[in-house]
Every structure is written in structure tokens, then in C-alpha cells.
Amino acid sequence: MSYYDTLIFDLSTHARKGYTLPKRTFKRQALPTHLLREDCPGLPEVSEVEVVRHYTNVSMKNFGIETGMYPLGSCTMKYNPKINQDLANLPSFSALHPYQPTRTVQGMLKLLDDLQSYLSEISGLARYTLNSYAGAHGELIGLMIMKRYFESRGEHHRVNIIVPDAAHGTNPASAVVAGFKVIEVPSEKDGSVSVEVLKGVVDENLAGIMLTNPNTLGMFEKDILNVAELIHDHGGLLYYDGANLNPILGKVRPGDMGFDIMHINLHKTFSTPHGGGGPGSGPVGVAEHLVPFLPKPLIKKVDNTYHIERDNETTLGQISHFYGNVGVAMKAYTYILSNGKEHLPEVAKFAVLNANYVKESLKDLFELPVEGVCKHEFVFNGLKDKSTGVTTLDVAKRLLDFGVHPPTIYFPLLYKEALMIEPVETESKQTLDRFIEVMRVIAKEAKETPEVVKGAPHNTIVKRLDEALAARQPVVKYTDIPK
Ligand SMILES: *Cc1c(COP(=O)(O)O)cnc(C)c1O
Numbered sequence: 001m002s003y004y005d006t007l008i009f010d011l012s013t014h015a016r017k018g019y020t021l022p023k024r025t026f027k028r029q030a031l032p033t034h035l036l037r038e039d040c041p042g043l044p045e046v047s048e049v050e051v052v053r054h055y056t057n058v059s060m061k062n063f064g065i066e067t068g069m070y071p072l073g074s075c076t077m078k079y080n081p082k083i084n085q086d087l088a089n090l091p092s093f094s095a096l097h098p099y100q101p102t103r104t105v106q107g108m109l110k111l112l113d114d115l116q117s118y119l120s121e122i123s124g125l126a127r128y129t130l131n132s133y134a135g136a137h138g139e140l141i142g143l144m145i146m147k148r149y150f151e152s153r154g155e156h157h158r159v160n161i162i163v164p165d166a167a168h169g170t171n172p173a174s175a176v177v178a179g180f181k182v183i184e185v186p187s188e189k190d191g192s193v194s195v196e197v198l199k200g201v202v203d204e205n206l207a208g209i210m211l212t213n214p215n216t217l218g219m220f221e222k223d224i225l226n227v228a229e230l231i232h233d234h235g236g237l238l239y240y241d242g243a244n245l246n247p248i249l250g251k252v253r254p255g256d257m258g259f260d261i262m263h264i265n266l267h268k269t270f271s272t273p274h275g276g277g278g279p280g281s282g283p284v285g286v287a288e289h290l291v292p293f294l295p296k297p298l299i300k301k302v303d304n305t306y307h308i309e310r311d312n313e314t315t316l317g318q319i320s321h322f323y324g325n326v327g328v329a330m331k332a333y334t335y336i337l338s339n340g341k342e343h344l345p346e347v348a349k350f351a352v353l354n355a356n357y358v359k360e361s362l363k364d365l366f367e368l369p370v371e372g373v374c375k376h377e378f379v380f381n382g383l384k385d386k387s388t389g390v391t392t393l394d395v396a397k398r399l400l401d402f403g404v405h406p407p408t409i410y411f412p413l414l415y416k417e418a419l420m421i422e423p424v425e426t427e428s429k430q431t432l433d434r435f436i437e438v439m440r441v442i443a444k445e446a447k448e449t450p451e452v453v454k455g456a457p458h459n460t461i462v463k464r465l466d467e468a469l470a471a472r473q474p475v476v477k478y479t480d481i482p483k
Pocket residue numbers: 074075134135136137168170212241243244265280282
């Protein structure tokens with residue numbers, strides 16, 4: 001432990017100061033006595049350098065994509081270029097107010113409108129709304145659109161949404177919140193859905209299906225056109241979960257696969273930092289026949305002037321304040337333009353190449369349930385050698401000692417020891433090689449000194465936590481730390 005680890009929460013020394021206030025030039029006001037404080041507020045008394053060191057040290061205890069590799073599966077934790085932030089910070093955009101007259105915010109409206117059309121072109125859907133704050137919010141809006149669509153056709157009985165068991169947890173949750181009934185179907189061994197299984201659950205109550213392609217195991221759903229045909233033949237709609245779109249950028253489009261509605265996570269695919277709760281953005285795109293059901297406000301261009309359409313009666317109504325998180329939209333816009341049409345497909349290429357490189361380099365030591373080329377991510381079922389008793393949780397904790405953020409663990413629920421790795425497109429071969437090396441060292445330790453892995457982490461500030469307790473009774477104040 002360093003000097004600052006021991007003293008970080010208790011640096012205060014009586015009467016030490018880190019500020020100099022200007023000489024008081026205002027008159028003392030007579031405040032009512034009941035508003036006057038009797039005691040000092042009890043703030044730490046520290047010098048400037050102590051404050052700076054304190055916050056710098058605290059910031060270094062955090063792990064982020066700028067500290068090391070972050071191979072969290074189903075999350076696309078990629079490096080986010082700083083130019084995105086620079087542009088989003090430009091005062092000519094960031095100082096705008098949503099209540100300004102539209103004629104004074106034409107530039108921002110053009111940017112948002114252009115971004116919507118880029119997303120349409122990338123995904124093959126007719127029209128987007130940017131008014132959604134997150135992936136899960138996008139799902140909810142997409143499903144509400146679906147609901148309105150069936151209501152408009154008098155098909156109130158269509159309440160069944162098919163969701164594969166490997167789906168992201170937000171999918172069934174959103175379906176239930178939107179008032180649908182979830183029909184869970186088992187995935188095949190490679191995480192795909194079987195047309196035969198689907199045939200058994202489609203009936204006159206079918207509303208639609210929620211899928212992601214590549215699926216949760218990172219495999220491309222080869223039967224997707226047959227799935228789309230089956231669902232459409234039964235009067236249902238297809239919803240695409242496009243949270244992690246990087247493996248297919250510029251390669252294939254959900255609209256061409258037959259999907260009617262989708263959301264995209266700008267904060268995963270289009271390079272906004274995420275984690276810790278936002279801000280996010282989950283634009284929702286729809287096929288032509290669903291455009292009238294989009295939420296308002298919508299941006300409309302007439303004679304080279306942008307307007308905000310607020311009173312279209314057939315829409316879903318308003319589902320967020322104003323126009324969503326425009327700062328996130330600006331970062332996505334910058335990212336798309338700085339890659340350009342020529343280079344966006346390279347994002348997909350490297351996301352896929354990197355995932356396959358890591359998978360092939362480790363599959364002799366880690367159990368790979370599904371062989372073959374994956375897309376942006378893949379799932380191991382823990383260490384191949386199960387005799388050591390070392391679990392996926394142990395491997396994840398040991399990675400921390402090497403300064404690597406653990407992959408996603410115990411998701412999807414298809415395997416007992418799931419370890420889901422997404423290296424992403426922005427990592428170099430050297431970084432991937434180091435990750436592979438560390439994983440191989442851990443596999444060796446599991447055999448030779450399993451207690452080292454089972455006791456990990458050893459080098460972190462907090463050791464292994466009781467995860468349930470850490471979530472239910474988080475200790476976030478230094479005064480709560482047991483002495
Ligand atoms: C992250 C993710 C979501 C949810 O997105 P949020 O912005 O966290 O609400 C949904 N589906 C998949 C596949 C995801 O990876």
C-alpha cells in the first residue's frame with residue numbers, strides 16, 4: 001500500500017488552507033438567526049497540492065478504456081476518438097437551448113437530420129428517431145411502435161413476442177413493459193434460432209420476434225431470411241437489437257435481412273464512452289410502413305429550412321424531452337464522418353478479425369463450445385481442464401491482477417462457466433497478444449498453483465468482494481468503511 005492509500009481519506013490538518021479568497025468588499029448582511037450556522041461545516045482542511053494529489057490518486061484507481069484493454073462481451077468497449085468530444089464541446093452547439101426558435105438552430109437540426117439519414121443508409125431502414133436515451137429505451141419505443149401499428153389495424157389480439165433464451169436481458173423486459181407477452185424459445189447450440197422451433201410458436205397472436213444478428217454467441221444467423229419470411233407470413237414484425245452493430249457495419253444491413261424495426265446504441269457502436277450509466281442514445285429506425293408511428297418531435301426539411309414537427313396526431317406522442325441526447329448524437333456523427341463510407345466497413349473487418357484471433361489463440365486452453373468463424377465476440381465455457389476447480393469467476397478476478405478488465409462472465413446463460421470476450425476493433429495485435437499471454441499464464445496457474453487464482457485479486461485496492469452484498473449494501477462513503 002502506498003502512502004496515499006493509507007491516508008487518502010484522512011488528510012485534513014487543522015487550519016490548513018488550499019485557497020485564498022479576495023478581500024471582502026461586500027457588506028455583511030443581516031441574515032435571520034435561524035438561518036445562521038452554529039458550527040463549521042466540517043470540510044477537510046487541506047493544501048492545494050494535497051487536493052490535487054488526492055483526486056489524481058483517486059482517478060488512477062479507476063479502470064477505463066484509457067487505462068487498459070476492456071474486452072467486455074456484448075458491450076463494445078472500444079476506444080472513443082477525442083475528436084468526437086472536441087466537436088461535441090463546440091460552444092456553437094453545446095451552448096444551444098432546446099427552446100430557441102428553430103431558425104436560430106438550423107445547424108444543429110441539419111446535423112441531427114443528416115445523422116438520421118446516415119443511420120438509415122447504414123441499416124437499410126427508412127427513417128430514424130434520435131429521441132431515445134439508451135438501448136433499452138430504444139427497445140421500448142420500438143415495441144410501442146409495434147403495438148400502435150397492430151392497434152391501428154384492429155389486431156389487438158397480437159400480443160406474443162418471441163425472444164430466444166440467449167437474448168440480452170433487456171429484450172424480454174422491454175417486451176413486458178410495452179404490454180406484450182414473452183414467448184421464450186430455446187437457442188440452438190450455436191445460439192441461433194431454429195425455423196422449425198419457431199414454426200411451433202407462431203400463431204394468430206403473433207406480434208413479432210426480437211433478434212440480434214450476429215447472435216449473442218457472435219454467430220451469424222444464416223437462416224435469417226427464412227425466419228423473416230415465416231414471421232411476416234404470420235403477420236408479425238421483426239425487431240433487431242442493434243446495440244453492437246460493429247461486426248456488420250458496411251457489410252450487411254438489418255433492413256435487407258427483413259427487419260422492420262431496430263435500435264442502434266450510439267454509445268457502443270458509434271463511439272461514445274459508456275458504462276456508469278450514460279448518457280446514452282438508442283436511435284430507433286423503422287421500415288417505410290411504420291414511419292407514421294414514430295414518436296414526435298420529428299425534424300422535417302422543407303425548402304432548405306429545417307422545421308420541428310410537433311403535432312402529427314398519428315405518432316406515438318412524445319417519449320423524451322426535446323430531441324434525445326444531442327451530445328451523443330454529435331459524437332456519432334463525427335465518428336461516422338471521420339471514418340467515411342470507405343472506412344466504416346473496416347470497423348467490421350477488424351472487430352471480426354480480432355475476435356477470431358483471440359478465440360483461435362486460446363481455444364486449446366479454454367473450452368470453445370461453438371467452432372467456426374465468429375463475428376465480433378465469442379463465448380468460452382470456462383477453462384478446458386475442469387479438474388483444477390478454477391472457475392470463470394476466478395479467472396476474471398485474476399485478470400485484474402494483470403491490469404486487464406475481465407470479459408463478461410456468466411452471460412449468456414447457455415453455459416455454466418460462460419466467459420464472453422469482445423476484443424473490439426480498436427485494439428492492436430500487440431495488445432491482443434498481451435491479453436492472450438495473460439490468459440495463458442492464468443490457465444497455467446490454474447493447473448500448478450490453483451490457490452493463487454482462487455484467491456485473486458491480490459494487487460487491487462479491494463480484494464474479492466461478496467458480490468451480492470456489494471450490490472445490496474454498497475460502501476461508497478469513507479465514513480462507512482469498517483475501521
Ligand atoms: C447494451 C445492450 C442493450 C442495452 O443497451 P443500454 O443502452 O444499456 O440500455 C441491449 N441489447 C444488447 C445486445 C446490448 O448489448
